[in-house]
Amino acid sequence: MTTEVRSLREFKMPDVGEGLTEAEILSWYVKPGDTVTDGQVVCEVETAKAAVELPIPFNGVVEQLFFPEGATVDVGTVIISVAVAGAAPAAAPAAPAAAPAKAEPAEPAEPERREVLVGYGPRTGGSQRRARRTTTTTVAAKAPAAPVAPVPAPAPAPVVPAQPSGDRPLAKPPVRKLAKDLGVDLRAVTPTGPDGVITREDVHAHASAAAAVAQAPVAEPAGAPAVVPAVLPAAVPVAATGDVRVPVKGVRKATAQAMVASAFTAPHVTEFVQVDVTRTMKFVRRLKESGELGRDVRVSPLLLVAKALLTAIKRHPEINAQWDEAAQEIVIKGQVNLGIAAATPRGLIVPNIKDAGGKTLSGLAAALGELIDTARQGKTSPNDMQGGTVTITNVGVFGVDTGTPILNPGEAAILAFGAVRELPWVHKGKVVPRQVTTLALSFDHRLVDGELGSKVLADVAALLEQPKRLITWG
Structure with missing residues (x-):
């Protein structure tokens, strides 16, 4: 005979990316009393790198949500408890006093396994994290010591009101x-x-x-000071x-910190060049009309700018490098992970296309389209924003001619692609209207000297002036 028992299982904030120590709960998709199944998404959280949906790894009924939407929670902290049903054997007859029951040897406890949603698989044991200061906009997240239940507040109230799903x-x-x-x-x-x-x-x-x-x-009493909440x-x-x-947190906070670190760590140099891209714009139109790269592939001038930069890097691989401060060495990277700066509702992010230099034009077009669509939907994973080696920022989509872009931390170069405008241009000895853009290349002067930076920028310009060279040079 068996008896059904229910036990509580706790789900902790997982490590959603290497090096991240906390995440903000954006939305709860469940409430106390809801039934959940293994793999069901229960909430969406935002880290300093991306928004991630968290699936729960077991079946049961939601018992308690420990934090409200908007709370910032440390990795490893319990965020939800679930009542899990199970079967336990009925009580066995008591053994004679003369023959006490022999205790079963307890199995050795396994080290705690922490689920890792992005990175290199499950990690064992706790992680060492730097101390974090709590601000007025952050809810301090302290996990209750298992198996002790959390102590209720003096005036207990559910974190998320228990209401019918239709009321949400x-x-x-x-x-x-x-x-x-x-x-x-x-x-x-x-x-x-x-x-x-x-x-x-x-x-x-x-x-x-x-x-x-x-x-x-x-209307306020005379002389009464304006009241501003603390x-x-x-x-x-x-x-x-x-x-x-507006509290600075999540992606915007990480971006601000990274840009300050980059600006005051790497000595920036920026060079500019105006380019006649009339032939490139015609080439883009031809690719669109012919469908050579695939009917569902998005073709844009950014695609050819990316291909031109990758071709220039193939001719001058020294610019695809990283500065190793500890070893005092320059590390020339074996593959180009091309970052594309993308403005999203959560702030500026720079996902990258892994091994972009090894892709054909059609493969690059497909990867670029997928990267942009994913970023716009807010679904870019932390892994897609790690390991970039060089970046393109397309300021031309905002009608901006050019700028002095700041390096993505850890990279040696970033190319700004400005707006394409019809301007008077000397072509074959005559002043005629041509499609013209301005390119700006910022680079880390510790790794890239003026000669190397100038050669790369000149190569990109030459390829965009004569896009047929993309085939012969590549």
């Missing part, structure tokens, strides 16, 4: 993130999307209306001044 506002994860950043309660927003889905426009409209109300004059919610307008405070 319908919105996609990026819209939920936007609402959280703007301090908007989705339950108060009027949806205009299909099937009652809240859109980005709905959130912005609600936030604008709330800001207008907040900035309306309020801790401001995310992106909440301050009624007294109209200022908006």
Whole structure:
């Protein structure tokens, strides 16, 4: 005879990327009382590198959510507990007193295995992490010592209200993130999307209306100072001044730290060149119309700029390098992992195409299209943003002619591709309208001297002026 028993299993914040120590909970997809199955996504979290959906590794019923949406939680901290059903044998008859039951030897405890969603497989034991200071915008995450249950607060309240699934506002994860950043309660927003889905426009409209109300004059006693809350919610307008405070965290925080480190660590040099890309633009149109690279492949000028840079690197591999401060050595990388700077709702990210130099033009086009689509959907994995060796930033899509790009940390060069404009140009001895762009190459002067940087930039320009050279030079 067996008796069904239920036990609690705890799911900890996993290591979602090498070197990351914390993650912010963006959205919960379950609530206490919901039934979950092995592999079901229960929440979405954001690290300093990307947003990641977390699947739970067992079946059961959700018992408790330990942190609300918006909380920043340390890796290894329990974030959800689940009641798991199981079968236990019925109690056996008591053994005679003269023959006490022999205790079964306990199996040796295995070291704790921590699930790693991105990286090099499960790791054993705890990880050593640097101490982290807690700010007013971060919820300190301390895991309860197992198996002791967490101590309830004096006024206990569920982290996520237990309500029917239909009461949860319908919105996609990026819209939920936007609402959280703007301090908007989705339950108060009027949806205009299909099937009652809240859109980005709905959130912005609600936030604008709330800001207008907040900035309306309020009668106060004479001489009374304006009251400003000590801790401001995310992106909440301050009624007294109209200022908006936005906590710097996640991708934006990592980007800010990386750019400061790059600017004050690597000695930057930037060179510029104007290029007649009339033939390149015609070549792009021909590839689009002919479908030579595949009917579903996106063809753009950025594709040929990328191919030109990769070809130039093949001729001058010394620019595909990294500075090893500890060994005081220059490491010339064996393959080119081409980064493409992408502006997303979560901030600037630079995913890269692994071994881009080894791809054909059609293979590069397919990889570039997939990279851009994934970034726009906010699904870029941390692994796709690690190991880059050189980067392209396409500032031309914003109508900008050029700029002085800052190096992605650990890389030796970054190429800025400016807007393509019709300008008067001397062509075959006559001034005629031509399609012209400006390229800017920034490089680390510790690894790349002026001669090498100039040769690479000149090669890229020559290839874009005569795109047929992509075939002969490649």
